[in-house]
Amino acid sequence: ESRGFKINKDIPDIMAVxxxxxxxxxxxxxxxxxxxxxxxxxxxxxxxxxxxxxxxDDAIHEAEILFEMYKRGEYKIEP
Structure with missing residues (x-):
């Protein structure tokens, strides 16, 4: 937001989950x-x-972690 971008939904931090x-x-x-x-x-x-x-490298691997948590039902993505 400080750069002028507005994201209408907060998403949980991957590592916090x-x-x-x-x-x-x-x-x-x-x-x-x-x-x-x-x-x-x-x-x-x-x-x-x-x-x-x-x-x-971090972005790619964190995306893989997020997807694995999603498949296991540990990371919920709401519409």
């Missing part, structure tokens, strides 16, 4: 939002991916 599936604990208790690599390792444990820390 993934924290329930990943269940990575803070030292003082409670679950933390996973880092992208932690979420990837949780949803795709049999792959040999390592995060490149580049915008395009």
């Amino acid at each position: 993934a924290k329930e599936a990943c269940k990575i604990m803070y030292a003082k208790g409670g679950y933390k939002n996973p880092k992208m690599q932690e979420a990837w390792d949780n949803f795709f444990p049999n792959t040999n991916y390592r995060e490149a820390h580049r915008a395009v």
